[in-house]
Amino acid sequence: MEVQIIIIIISILLSAFFSGMEIAFISANKMHIELEKKKDTFLSSVLTKLTGNPSKFITTMLVGNNIALVVYGYFMGELLMPYLEPYLYNDFVVLLVQTIISTLIILVSAEFLPKAIFRIYSNETLKIFAIPAYIFFLLFYFISSFIMVISDFVLRVVFNTKEDDVQMAFTKAELGDYINEQLEISDEEVDSEIQIFQNALDFHNVRARDAMIPRTDIVAIDVTDTIKNLKNLFVETGLSKIIVYKDSLDDVIGYIHAFELFKNPKTIRSLLLPIETIPETMMINDILNDLTKKQKSVAVVIDEYGGTSGLITIEDIIEELFGDIEDEHDTVEFLENKINDREFEFSARLEVDYINETYNLTLPESDAYETLGGLIVDATENIPQKDEIIEIDSFQFTILEVSSSKIEQVYLKVLYKED
Known part of the structure; x- marks a missing residue:
């Protein structure tokens, strides 16, 4: 037994x-x-x-x-x-x-x-x-x-076939799983290198609206404006290219490169260079190929109604692969202030998934928005007033700064931790 x-x-x-x-x-x-x-x-x-x-x-x-x-x-x-x-x-x-x-x-x-x-x-x-x-x-x-x-x-x-040969190629999913595993166990010194591989795998899934400069941040000038104002705008912003529109930003007619000012122009129209127009749903790998073939470096992103949604450059696309590329004119710093484990001060331009990952929060994420400001506007369906208090799930938001078109800074308080 x-x-x-x-x-x-x-x-x-x-x-x-x-x-x-x-x-x-x-x-x-x-x-x-x-x-x-x-x-x-x-x-x-x-x-x-x-x-x-x-x-x-x-x-x-x-x-x-x-x-x-x-x-x-x-x-x-x-x-x-x-x-x-x-x-x-x-x-x-x-x-x-x-x-x-x-x-x-x-x-x-x-x-x-x-x-x-x-x-x-x-x-x-x-x-x-x-x-x-x-x-x-x-x-x-x-x-x-x-x-x-x-x-x-x-x-x-019987079946007129033979055994399959050994497949030595790796699928994209297998490479992605391996990279995710390495990101979890690797130290900070190699994280950036591994992250480039992860970005490359996700590159084909990124659309223009995910990488573009939003409409509210576009620096532009009216075609009827003066050359003097154009020069001042180049000096103040430090940009090499400025968008030119007619009547409103929904009617972009071109852009001007700073080098064109050396030609001593009389009018802005005489300096205009043609600009590409792309839909916001277009994949950025297709945008990169299109701009490279046409030897262009900037394009206007339009929404489904034909209005200007944003602006995208070659640099913006490259940053999706290698991360933020800082130059001498990149001076924008977003507010990130952790008061304690439950209280924070954030710029509304910060992305929700970044905040969740960095500060171990569970802010609701959606395809309808990317930034903290977008989350609040999506929930309230309007632009809140300064000092207005808004509750979304287990979070309380106090508007610290706001302009006529967007939220600038918010105070975030975690009311309770979700299970």
Whole structure:
């Protein structure tokens, strides 16, 4: 009896091991495993041999699992027989009850649980159990090879196909998962380098409205204005390009480069350079390609109604990849003042996801807005007055500064921590 129980337990553990390694091998991040294989260690050499032929590895795990299940079924039947025969007089019913009990035990202990655990921790378990898996790989080598010869023959003759070659390329999702993992465990010195890879992966998902300079921050001048005012605007802002409009900012007719002023112009119109117009839903990788082909560096972003939504430059697009690029004219600093764990002072231009990540808050996020000011306007559906107090979920906002068109600074208080 004791020997039977020991054999049954060992069979269940082996079946769980084979089932788990099969799902771990399939679910593991290929990028992570390939980098692990590059290390000059015994484990790396074992992983190289195991993953060199994926079909044979999977076949080995299936062979081992089936052997374990056969042994388990035989001894489990012998163990249950004395307890079932006195109460069940029909051999078919005895066999049916044996099968149900054995199947329930094996499904829970050797299928569902190990596969769930090995799938969640696929990278770790594949490395931890690589050596015992390799031992079974060698033990069942000839059996697996024989089975693969038969399967290849059936695939080639019956289905007129052949086994797929080993895929060495990594998917974008696998690379993204690996980078996210490194961002969580890496130190600050390499975070910026890894972040560039993350930005590159997300680059194709960014639209013009996500990277543009908003309409309220556009520096522009009317085409009927004087050259003197234009020169003063260049000096005050330190910009190299200024947008020119006719009557209103919704009718942008071009832009002027600072170098054009050396031509001693008489009117602003004589200096106008053509400007590209793009929709705010356009992807920035397409914008970059378009501006590069046309040798342009700036474009006006328009909304669905044809009005000016913002402005985007080559620099804005590059910053989506490499982060903020500071130059001698970048003097804008956003207010970020942490009073205590529940009280803050913020510029309304700060992005909500940045605040949540930096200060461990849970401000509501939405595709309808990006900034803290956008969150408040979206909730109130108007521009609040100075000193007005607004409550959104578990947060209280006090407007510190506001202009006629936007919120400038807010005081944020956490009323209570959400679970």
